[in-house]
Amino acid sequence: MSTELIDKAALTRLLTLIGDDPDDLDELIDDYLEAAPNLARAILDAAEGGDIDAMRIAAHTLKSNARDLGATRVSEQAGAIETACKNGDVEAATVLASEIEAEAVAANEALSRLKDEGFGRA
């Protein structure tokens, strides 16, 4: 399951970008694991509150964070929400938002496992 949810090539690229220190990578993964559910929550809250601007910004952040950590599907989903928000399509954005939390949780589990396996420390 995990191989499909997380793009290891993206993680490797991130590791190279930050200077090949696995500890730094672990720290970034931890930050993401903590931030992703919060961002998903923020998107949902904004959708419920009808705050399309807040939804767009949270989706944008989740999109780029998820992409960096290889959570491709979360990133794509967040990107779709961002686009919907930009287009003013509240309905579509809200529908997409309802699915984002589950995606984020699934990706987090996979990412967490990879971290525990010691990704980047081979």
Add this chain to the structure above:
Amino acid sequence: MDAPDKKPSIPAEPSLATILVVDDSSLNRKKMRLAVKKLGHGVDVAEDGEAALTALHDKSYDAVLLDIVMPGIDGFDVLRTMKADDHLRDVPVIVISSLDDDSESVVKAIELGAEDFLPKAFDPVLLKARLGASLNKKRFRDQEREYFRRVDRLTQAAEVVESGEFNPADLELDDLINRNDALGRLAAVFRGMADEIFDREKRLRRSIQLLQGSLLVIAVGVVWGLTPSLARLASGLGSNPMGLALWVNIIAAAFCLSIAAYRGKLPKLGWTEFRFFLAWALVAGIMQRLTTFWVTQHVEATVLSLIVTLKGLMVFAFAAAMNVEKASPRRLLGLLVGLSGVAIVLMTRLDGNGLTGNLWLIVALLLPLLFAIEAILMAAKRPEHIDMFASVGIMMLLSAIMLAPMVIYSDNLIVLSAETAGLSALILLMGIVGASSVFLAFHLVAKAGAVFASQSAYAMTIAGIVWGMLLLNEELSAVAWGAVIMILIGLYLVEPDTSDEKIVLKRSFVRSRKDRPTSSGSAPQTQSTET
């Protein structure tokens, strides 16, 4: 690009820049900080647009990595603010937004002045390349700006020279000259030429001043040297020295003040100026005259002339002590050479017992001392804004006013009448001669300084002898001519006192360029009408 011909060298590996990362996502900030640090640069982070602008104003950054989508002041706002700010305009901004998923934002950011952008999936090599390119561009721009600043400084220096008054030391081009490039060499050549012009003008000016000063010294001597002969002529016509002095002062005052009035230069006197004229009149009009009057009755004229020439050395001593003028050994030597010349002439005229056992000789020393005090007074305290004719006139008038009671009390008043027409004419002449000599002396001190002017005492003595020969058929010693030569050598050695910190060029290259027809169309027309 139309860059200056000597390009500043660009380092192949841009090192140690300070970068500002602006992103509202803490994860992104951390990622970018680590990535930039890995390239060897210093990094600061800002979590929103407001924090970014604050950081940019507080510290100088070499580049900004800027996220566009942020709550509040977003990346576009930050860009707009930076481009509107003179100090921030040239800091390159790389937008963290990928063309792949947000081409609109990237295009807009570039339009707003962003230098570059980072694509969706960037690796360290790409970050290094884009950051490096931006930093190099900025460095080149900085060097270019610095270069134009230097061009500007050099242009300003050229304008100072061309505007007229300058001293090469004030041009402040040292740091420009120390740069080893084409502009540095141009600055060095420019300064060298400015130095050359300065020196040449200075030498020329000194020569002119020496010539003018020498002519004035001789003129003062010739005019002043006339006085003793005229006085002796007057004495033969039944006048007395004190009464004569009163008339001479009155006529001189009337003469000078008339000229000043005619020129519309009669001054209003303040207390300071009045004090100067009072002191001058006391020294020159009263004390010198009374001392001369008493001393001439007890000291032989030739000896007195010799003593009076000591004035030069006394002025020199005063000038040195009071720091009024440059007191160099060369100038002292010059004074001594002139004095020797005069002394030789006078020695041949001594009758032997004139110098011995005469206590009046010591009193006679007062005379050169009073002359010296007068010279220093004129050099140091002269109110320069008051017209010279007016100055001399006021002094003469004050002298006459102070002298009058003494003359009347001592019953020396000369009453001029139809029977004394000859004496009246002589007195008129003496008044004009007296005024002229004081005026010339005053002019000389103002022009060449007190020390140089003091040499007029030598010229005066020699001229006195020559006038004596011409007017009174006294015999002229051949040695006198030798003395004249020695006095001239003295003049050359003493040199006028000059204050040439700045020179004035009386030509303008810019102005002459502006005078030419400016439009290219009219130029051939002008030519055709001329030919």
